Each structure stands twice: as C-alpha cells, then as structure tokens.
Amino acid sequence: xxxxxxxxxxxxxxxxxxxxxxxxxxxxxxxxxxxxxxxxxxxxxxxxxxxxxxxxxxxxxxxxxxxxxxxxxxxxxxxxxxxxxxxxxxxxxxxxxxxxxxxxxxxxxxxxxxxxxxxxxxxxxxxxxxxxxxxxxxxxxxxxxxxxxxxxxxxxxxxxxxxxxxxxxxxxxxxxxxxxxxxxxxxxxxxxxxxxxxxxxxxxxxxxxxxxxxxxxxxxxxxxxxxxxxxxxxxxxxxxxxxxxxxxx
Ligand code: NAP
Numbered sequence: 395x396x397x398x399x400x401x402x403x404x405x406x407x408x409x410x411x412x413x414x415x416x417x418x419x420x421x422x423x424x425x426x427x428x429x430x431x432x433x434x435x436x437x438x439x440x441x442x443x444x445x446x447x448x449x450x451x452x453x454x455x456x457x458x459x460x461x462x463x464x465x466x467x468x469x470x471x472x473x474x475x476x477x478x479x480x481x482x483x484x485x486x487x488x489x490x491x492x493x494x495x496x497x498x499x500x501x502x503x504x505x506x507x508x509x510x511x512x513x514x515x516x517x518x519x520x521x522x523x524x525x526x527x528x529x530x531x532x533x534x535x536x537x538x539x540x541x542x543x544x545x546x547x548x549x550x551x552x553x554x555x556x557x558x559x560x561x562x563x564x565x566x567x568x569x570x571x572x573x574x575x576x577x578x579x580x581x582x583x584x585x586x587x588x589x590x591x592x593x594x595x596x597x598x599x600x601x602x603x604x605x606x607x608x609x610x611x612x613x614x615x616x617x618x619x620x621x622x623x624x625x626x627x628x629x630x631x632x633x634x635x636x637x638x639x640x641x642x643x
Contacts, residue, residue, distance in 0.1 A: 397425025398623055403476035405429045405468075405521070407459060407513065408487025410437035412586030413536060416611035417484055420619040422450035426482065429472050430454045459487050459513035460505055469520035479528065480521050482622050485514035485558070486536040490588070492547040503550060510554035511561075518565055518576075526572035532622040533569075535562050535578040536614075537633060539641050559633050566631030575630050579617045582637025584609040605638025 404421045408414035410432030418428045422445050430441045430452055438454035445452035453475060457468035472480055488510050491502065518533060525531025540548045541555035558578065565576040583589070583599040585608045600608060617636040620626055635641045 397423075399482070400425035402481040403427045403429065403472075403479055404482035404484060404622070405431065405472045405476075405480050405517070406484040406486055407431050407457075407468075407517070409484075410434050410441055412588050413581065413584060413611045413614045414484070414486040415441055416615040417486060417618050418445065418452065420612065420615035421482070421622070422448075422452065424619060424623070427451040427453075427476070429476065429480075431457050431468060431472075432487070433458050460508045462508070462512060462516060465513045465516045466520065469517050473521065473524060478524075481525065481531055483517060483521050483525075483531075483533045484536070484618060484622075485517060485533065487513065488536060488538075488555075490538075490551045492551065494547065495549045498550055506550050506554050507557075510551075511557045514558060514561065518561070522565065522569045522574055522576075525574045526569055529573040531569075531574040533565065533574065533576040534618050534621050535559075535576070536618075537562070537578045537580040539580055539582055539635065539637050541580065541633075542641075562633060563631045570630045575621075575626070577621045577626070577629060577631065578633045579614060579621065580633050580635045580637065580641070581614045582609050582635070582640040584611060584614060586611055600638060600640050602643055603638045603640035604643060605640075607638065609636065609638055 404426045409418045409430040442452045442454045458464045535558050537555045537559050540552040541559050562578040583596050589596050
C-alpha cells in the first residue's frame with residue numbers, strides 16, 4: 395500500500411529548525427514531497443540533504459517572511475516546483491520576543507505581525523484557493539498556548555498567535571466547503587533551537603503540567619501529521635493543544 399501522503403507536496407515554513415524541521419521529517423515519513431523554507435540557506439540545504447539521504451523527497455526555497463514580496467514569491471515558486479499542486483501548507487515559522495509592552499518599538503511590533511500573521515495570511519491567500527480549485531487540501535497553522543492566556547511579557551507574541559487562531563477558524567469556514575481543511579496545533583513549551591536561549595525559563599512555563607516535562611519537536615509534528623491525514627478528514631477549524639496537558643490545568 396502506498397504511504398498516506400504519497401504524491402502530495404507540502405510547503406512547511408520555518409522548516410530549517412525546530413518544530414518545522416521535525417514536521418518535515420514526519421510528512422516525509424508519510425511519503426510527502428516537502429518544500430523546506432527559511433532564510434538560512436545553509437540550514438535549508440542541510441535539511442534537504444538529510445531528507446534525501448534517507449530516500450525522502452525535499453527541496454529548499456529561501457524566503458524572508460518579514461518581506462511580503464518574498465512571501466508571495468515563495469508561494470508562487472512553491473506552486474511551480476510542486477507541479478501546480480501544493481496539497482499541504484504548514485504555517486509554522488514564527489518569532490517570539492518576550493518583554494514589556496512599552497519596550498517594543500514600532501519596527502519590532504511590525505516584525506512579529508509580519509512573520510506570524512501577515513505571512514500566513516499571504517501564503518494561505520495564494521495557495522488555499524488553488525487547493526480549493528482542485529477540491530482538496532490541508533492547512534495547519536502553528537499557534538501557542540499563549541494565544542489564549544494573558545501571560546506577563548507575552549502581549550505582543552500572544553496577540554499575534556490569537557490572530558492566527560481566529561484565522562484558522564475563519565479559513566476553515568471559507569475554504570472547508572471546497573474541500574480544504576484548516577486547523578491549528580497549539581504547542582506547549584518545546585525544546586528547540588529557538589527556545590534554547592530561554593534556558594530554565596522554558597521549564598518554568600510547564601510547571602504543573604500533567605506531562606511534567608518539556609515537549610519535543612517530533613511530538614508537535616505528530617499532531618500536525620494527524621491533522622493533515624485522512625484520519626482527520628472530518629476535523630475543520632480545531633485548535634489542537636499538544637502541550638503535555640499544560641492548558642488543561
Ligand atoms: P525556531 O527553532 O526558532 O525556528 C523558527 C523557524 O522559523 C526557523 O526555521 C526560521 O528559519 C524561521 N523563521 C523565523 N523568522 C523567519 C523569517 N523572517 N523568514 C523566514 N523564516 C523565518 O522555532 P520553533 O521553536 O520551532 O517554533 C516554531 C513555531 O512554533 C513558531 O511559530 C512558534 O511561535 C511556535 N511555538 C513554539 C513553541 C516552543 O516552545 N518552541 C511553543 C509554542 C509555539 P531561518 O532562521 O532559516 O530563517
């Protein structure tokens with residue numbers, strides 16, 4: 395039997411690192427062709443080499459999601475190199491600066507909203523209608539538990555991901571009738587290259603969580619892989635916590 399995602403192409407933003415990189419491995423294991431994306435060409439090419447060395451199918455497209463023109467170019471080039479069928483879009487890339495509201499400059503605000511909100515908005519706006527024309531597709535947005543909690547220091551980041559959660563539901567309503575399912579995964583505290591500088595502060599964030607430990611990128615990837623699979627065919631507009639139970643207690 396062919397693997398579940400054989401013949402499908404997935405564009406995964408922020409897949410040169412962390413959760414996105416693990417998601418690429420998870421979708422490759424299900425037979426997908428993955429398009430790795432990020433700004434760092436060295437990390438992108440390394441990811442492609444690693445995937446190809448295991449027999450997987452991957453390509454890298456560099457893009458700066460803080461630049462709308464670069465985001466549009468990513469969408470259009472990914473569409474072209476996929477042979478006209480991006481079947482899966484994972485809006486994973488994100489930046490998460492923490493700090494007091496008054497300390498953020500206008501430019502820092504714009505950078506967070508450009509990468510976390512505007513880039514998914516542009517990518518989904520270009521690619522979801524093309525999926526809809528073909529009658530099928532799956533989009534998974536990566537949110538955070540901080541989208542629904544008023545953690546001190548997380549006003550900017552959390553609010554950007556709250557927008558992503560609303561977009562998830564609005565896009566589910568907009569594109570679902572044409573066969574495109576849109577969902578989100580909400581990770582808890584996950585040990586990645588990006589969170590390494592937080593040190594023990596990251597552990598503090600999961601104090602009291604049922605799993606009593608940090609999560610791993612591959613555990614988030616499992617949630618994403620489920621949501622894009624046929625097993626999730628009746629699931630639209632859900633925000634799936636993959637957080638060791640942190641949001642439940
Ligand atoms: P990470 O290790 O810092 O990786 C971030 C990825 O995003 C990298 O591949 C990076 O690629 C890409 N990226 C950042 N800015 C970009 C830009 N301007 N243009 C293009 N790509 C850009 O992040 P992570 O911890 O895996 O987090 C991934 C997602 O999960 C984010 O949306 C984050 O908010 C969310 N999340 C993470 C946690 C956690 O604890 N780790 C918890 C909840 C939610 P380049 O460096 O190559 O550009």
